[in-house]
Amino acid sequence: MSASKPTVAIWGAGLIGGSLGMAWRRAGVTGRIIGVDPAPLDEALRRGAIDVAAADPAEAIAAADVIVLAAPVGAIIAQASSHARWVRPGAVVTDVGSTKTEIVRAWEAALPAGAAFVGGHPLFGREVGGVVNASPDLPKGCTWVLTPGARSTAASLNTVRDLAAAAGANVRLMPPEEHDRRVAVASHLPQVAATALAAAALAADRRLGGVLSLAASGFRDTTRLASSPVEIWQDILLTNREAVLEALGDYRRSLDAFEAALRQSDPAAIAEAFSLAHDARRRLQARTE
Numbered sequence: 007m008s009a010s011k012p013t014v015a016i017w018g019a020g021l022i023g024g025s026l027g028m029a030w031r032r033a034g035v036t037g038r039i040i041g042v043d044p045a046p047l048d049e050a051l052r053r054g055a056i057d058v059a060a061a062d063p064a065e066a067i068a069a070a071d072v073i074v075l076a077a078p079v080g081a082i083i084a085q086a087s088s089h090a091r092w093v094r095p096g097a098v099v100t101d102v103g104s105t106k107t108e109i110v111r112a113w114e115a116a117l118p119a120g121a122a123f124v125g126g127h128p129l130f131g132r133e134v135g136g137v138v139n140a141s142p143d144l145p146k147g148c149t150w151v152l153t154p155g156a157r158s159t160a161a162s163l164n165t166v167r168d169l170a171a172a173a174g175a176n177v178r179l180m181p182p183e184e185h186d187r188r189v190a191v192a193s194h195l196p197q198v199a200a201t202a203l204a205a206a207a208l209a210a211d212r213r214l215g216g217v218l219s220l221a222a223s224g225f226r227d228t229t230r231l232a233s234s235p236v237e238i239w240q241d242i243l244l245t246n247r248e249a250v251l252e253a254l255g256d257y258r259r260s261l262d263a264f265e266a267a268l269r270q271s272d273p274a275a276i277a278e279a280f281s282l283a284h285d286a287r288r289r290l291q292a293r294t295e
Contacts, residue, residue, distance in 0.1 A: 010037075011034075011035060011036050011037040012036055012037060012070075012071035012072045012165070013036070013037045013038050013039075013040065013069060013070050013071045013072070014027075014030065014036045014037070014038075014039050014040070014070060014071070014072045014073075014074060014169075015039075015040040015041075015042055015060070015066045015067055015069070015070035015072070015073045015074065016039060016040070016041055016042065016055075016056060016074045016076055017042040017043070017063065017066075017067075017073065017074065017075050017076060017077055017085065018042070018043055018075070018076035018077035018078075018081075019041040019042075019043055019047055019050040019055050019056050019076070019137055020043075020076065020135055020136055020137050020140070021131060021132060021134075021135045021136055021137065021139050021140050021144075022076050022102050022128065022130070022131060022140075023041075023055070023074060023076030023102065023137075024050055024053065024055035024056075024137035024140030025055075025130070025140040025141055025142060025144040025145055026074065026076070026102070026128070026145060026169075026173055027039050027041070027050070027054075027055035027056050028053065028054055028055050028140060028141065028142035029142040029143075029144075029145050029146075029172070029173040029174065030169065030172060030173060031054055031055075031057075031142075032142045033172045033173070035168070035169065035172040036072075036169075037071075038057045038058060039055075039056045039057045039058075040056065040057070040058055040059075040060050040066045040069065040070060041055065041056030041058065041059045041060065042059075042060045042063045042066045042067075043059075047059035049137050049138060050137045053137060053138075053140065055137055055140060063089055063092075064089060064092040067089055067092040067093055068092045068093075068094055070097060071096075071097055071098065072097065072098050072099075072100070072165060072166075072169065073093060073097065073098070073099045073100070074100055074101070074102065075099065075100070075101035075102070075103070075109075076101070076102045078237060078238050078241045079103045079104060079105055079108075079109065079238075079241035079242055079245050080240075080241035080244075080245070081241075082101050082103050082109050082112075083108055083109055083112045083245070086109075086112035086113045086115070086116040086117075087112070087116055090113060090116035090117050090118070090121075091116070091118060093117060093118060093121040094118075094120075094121065095118065095119065095120025095121055096120060096121070097121050097122070098121075098122045098123075098124065098162040098165050098166060099113060099117065099121065099122070099123045099124075100123070100124045100125070100126045100152075100166045100169075101113075101125060101126055101127075102126060102127060102128055103125075103127060104127060104189065104193065104194075104242045104246075105186050105189070105242055105245045105246040106125045106127060106151075106153045106182035106183075106185045106186055107182040107183050107186050107245075107246075108245045109125060109182075109245075110123070110125040110153060110155050110182045113125075113157070114155055114156055114157040117157055121157075122157055122158055122159050122161075122162035123155070123157040123158060123162075124152055124153075124154050124158045124162050124163055124165075124166045125152065125153035125154070125155065125182055126150060126151065126152050126153070126166060126170070127150070127151045127153070127185065127189070128145055128148055128149075128150040128170065128173070128175055129148050129149045129150065129151065129189075129193070130144045130145050130148035130175075131144070132144070133230055133231055133233045133234050134233065135235055135238065143174075145170075145173040145174050145175050146173070146174030146175075147174060147175070147176070148174075148175050148176070149175065149176050149177075149178055150170040150173075150175035150176065150177050150178070151177075151178050151179075151180060151185050152166060152167065152170070152177060152178070152179050153179075153180060153181060153182040153185050154179065155182065186246050186249050187249045187252070189246070189249075190246055190249035190250045190252065190253040191253045191256070194242060194243060194246060194249075194250050194253065195250065195253040195254065195257055196231055197231050197234060197239060197242075197243075198243070198250070198254065199257065200228065200229050200230065200231035200232045201231070201232050201234075203228060203229055203232070204229040204232035205232075207221070207225070207229070260279070263275070263279065264276070264279050267279065
């Protein structure tokens with residue numbers, strides 16, 4: 007990052023935005039961090055996620071060198087038409103949304119001349135939101151995907167890349183559409199699977215009684231994501247609908263194969279399903295070591 011420290015506006019100082027603000031303040035790579043949020047920002051100020059709370063989003067955007075959009079996906083898209091005009095020439099806008107294609111399209115169309123947009127998705131979080139659960143350590147070691155497009159410049163890409171690195175993240179570049187198809191499997195499908203599994207267990211508990219009282223660590227680990235906030239995930243799933251449907255098709259075929267193996271009492275087919283799963287886990291473990 008250049009010697010000058012940019013003024014950063016974080017629109018949405020919750021779990022993700024708050025954690026980034028804390029990480030950047032600890033690293034000393036930013037100037038003033040301005041918080042923007044419809045909700046009160048007292049807790050974000052107390053926890054050191056931001057330096058000052060803005061009363062007017064337009065004023066904060068106009069004052070910032072870098073604007074980080076950390077609201078839910080639907081809100082980020084809507085902010086393009088309502089507030090992009092306040093971004094000044096030379097400023098850089100990025101985001102932390104879990105889907106990229108619609109966000110990039112909306113902001114590239116709305117930004118005034120001379121401003122740049124670099125789509126981004128830092129892959130960290132928790133199943134519970136809010137700045138009370140934020141931590142400067144959460145971004146450390148995560149993958150941060152950047153999806154530069156027509157409104158990205160080499161300088162703006164370097165600015166966002168440097169901020170991501172300062173938070174401890176590992177940066178990857180890919181087109182928005184490619185990102186969305188990949189995270190549909192790696193991130194969005196697990197959320198749907200955990201939610202569906204928890205709902206199925208509840209239905210069985212209501213029918214049979216005593217099901218959830220027998221659930222141990224395996225069930226708790228597998229359904230951890232079922233606690234995720236619906237208001238966040240509605241936007242994510244609906245803005246990545248086709249890719250998630252494709253991922254669900256692959257998952258359904260895996261379930262169908264498992265069901266067929268059980269119906270046919272086929273131990274070899276069951277073993278093959280476990281072998282494929284073990285291979286996936288080995289690859290994941292090798293990547294994270």
